[in-house]
Amino acid sequence: MQSTWKEQTVNIAIFASGAGSNAQKLIDHFRQQAGIKIALIVCNKPGAGVLTIAQKENIPALLIEKEQFFRGNAYVDELKQHNVDFIVLAGFLWKVPVALIQAFQQRIINIHPALLPNYGGKGMYGTFVHEAVIAAKEKESGISIHYVDELYDHGKLIFQARCTIDENDTAASLAQKIHALEHEHYPLVVEKLAHELQNRR
Ligand SMILES: Nc1nc2c(c(=O)[nH]1)N[C@@H](CN(C=O)c1ccc(C(=O)N[C@@H](CCC(=O)O)C(=O)O)cc1)CN2
Numbered sequence: 001m002q003s004t005w006k007e008q009t010v011n012i013a014i015f016a017s018g019a020g021s022n023a024q025k026l027i028d029h030f031r032q033q034a035g036i037k038i039a040l041i042v043c044n045k046p047g048a049g050v051l052t053i054a055q056k057e058n059i060p061a062l063l064i065e066k067e068q069f070f071r072g073n074a075y076v077d078e079l080k081q082h083n084v085d086f087i088v089l090a091g092f093l094w095k096v097p098v099a100l101i102q103a104f105q106q107r108i109i110n111i112h113p114a115l116l117p118n119y120g121g122k123g124m125y126g127t128f129v130h131e132a133v134i135a136a137k138e139k140e141s142g143i144s145i146h147y148v149d150e151l152y153d154h155g156k157l158i159f160q161a162r163c164t165i166d167e168n169d170t171a172a173s174l175a176q177k178i179h180a181l182e183h184e185h186y187p188l189v190v191e192k193l194a195h196e197l198q199n200r201r
């Protein structure tokens with residue numbers, strides 16, 4: 001039987017902990033796209049900028065807390081209630097637990113602001129990444145988009161893009177270059193994976 005358009009829609013949940021610039025770019029990108037919807041914003045930090053974006057964009061927001069996330073159902077039931085098909089981490093700073101990974105196998109991805117496998121792992125987030133890259137006097141950095149497994153920054157790589165680092169670059173100027181790469185590429189990678197999910201149905 002032909003499924004309804006609603007059933008064919010790929011519903012995406014964005015997990016974020018901070019300002020939400022990547023979330024905003026994803027929302028903008030899919031605003032006019034039939035069949036792919038940003039259905040939920042999940043956040044672990046009260047007052048985070050991404051919650052303001054959710055409110056402005058009239059997207060449901062779910063504020064999660066540690067006990068239920070790490071020792072409860074990992075909010076799998078709530079995600080299913082929102083018909084979430086795919087999870088996109090965009091500056092989410094907690095480790096995704098195995099319960100959630102098992103419920104969304106090969107359907108959780110993350111963007112990391114460096115060229116994995118270098119400069120990843122516990123403590124490697126936000127400006128800490130750029131400071132480490134600058135301190136190491138690297139000549140280039142970039143972004144890595146990967147599937148999420150039970151370890152930090154360890155899942156199968158999907159996409160990488162690079163930028164040069166000039167001698168006068170600082171962690172702040174490097175962060176700007178990295179954000180530009182993220183905003184350019186993440187929506188396109190998410191779109192490609194969402195279409196592949198649609199075609200598997
Ligand atoms: N199971 C997984 N969960 C998450 C992954 C992953 O690859 N597998 N990626 C991270 C995102 N990330 C890097 O891309 C990352 C985020 C945060 C940390 C970190 O050290 N966090 C601190 C806590 C910080 C806070 O609560 O403010 C910590 O664990 O002590 C490392 C890497 C998202 N989840």
Ligand SMILES: NCC(=O)N[C@@H]1O[C@H](COP(=O)([O-])[O-])[C@@H](O)[C@H]1O
Nearest residue numbers: 018019020021022091113124125126
């Ligand atoms: N290791 C995870 C990590 O550092 N993620 C990084 O957090 C930032 C979130 O920015 P945003 O809130 O403006 O999208 C992004 O640069 C993302 O790569």
